[in-house]
Amino acid sequence: HEAGLHGFWREYKNTFSQIENIGLDVDQVLSPYSPSTLFSRNGKVATAPVIVDEGESNTAPQLRDLSEQSLRKYVAANLPPPLDLPLLTQLGDSASNGKGDGRLDPIDLASGVGLLGAWADFEQESAASWANYDSQPASLLFEKAGVSDRLFEEMVSPLLHVLPMCPAYDCSAAAALSCFHVFALQSRGAFDVRWCRGSISSLIFGPWQMQLADRGVAFRGGTKVSSIEKKDTNFTINLDDSSESIECDAIVLAVGAVAAGRLASSS
Numbered sequence: 001h002e003a004g005l006h007g008f009w010r011e012y013k014n015t016f017s018q019i020e021n022i023g024l025d026v027d028q029v030l031s032p033y034s035p036s037t038l039f040s041r042n043g044k045v046a047t048a049p050v051i052v053d054e055g056e057s058n059t060a061p062q063l064r065d066l067s068e069q070s071l072r073k074y075v076a077a078n079l080p081p082p083l084d085l086p087l088l089t090q091l092g093d094s095a096s097n098g099k100g101d102g103r104l105d106p107i108d109l110a111s112g113v114g115l116l117g118a119w120a121d122f123e124q125e126s127a128a129s130w131a132n133y134d135s136q137p138a139s140l141l142f143e144k145a146g147v148s149d150r151l152f153e154e155m156v157s158p159l160l161h162v163l164p165m166c167p168a169y170d171c172s173a174a175a176a177l178s179c180f181h182v183f184a185l186q187s188r189g190a191f192d193v194r195w196c197r198g199s200i201s202s203l204i205f206g207p208w209q210m211q212l213a214d215r216g217v218a219f220r221g222g223t224k225v226s227s228i229e230k231k232d233t234n235f236t237i238n239l240d241d242s243s244e245s246i247e248c249d250a251i252v253l254a255v256g257a258v259a260a261g262r263l264a265s266s267s
Contacts, residue, residue, distance in 0.1 A: 046089045
């Protein structure tokens, strides 16, 4: 797994299910859902609250007073995602660059409405939709949608570095829309996030390894796979510069692109 801090968003249902399959209590391993704060190079841009409160009922909130916060909650509860999230998000003053041009204004936020057409058109499970939007970079998508330079710089670009982990010019429009779908569009509260209460290695991967070992799985830590050979219907995995080999009938490669390329060139 990758190094660094990792959030567990509400739609990580397969991950939560696997944690339970290991025999762990998700609530003991992960923190409660907490607000998410987005930073750009100019400072804090916005703080997104927890949209779904586990302690509240599923009924729409009542408009009890005419305060700004109550009005926002009432309107947001009657809007589909992702329209509810911007309405509840608290904008920060990211104008710490001294120029006073970092803070988003209503016109900047309104410029994001142009993306709704692409969001509605993109189908997450459609190969044709992926092929269509894969043919253009995300930067072109945002430009055609009319996203303002300030909204792109302060919010869209930081989100791309957090979600697909690449700049807009190096990310396909399909990849960007897919990430936005998972983290904002898929369901109400999809952007809600929780965090591991300690090291992921010790709290999740350690117990998982122990469970697999109890089921007879052997682990070879620090062993380097040199090459893979196919023989009829079976495979030979050569280890440590072919000083040892393992015969098997199936292989699962859980490695990064660089390691996969190295194995492919030597096999």
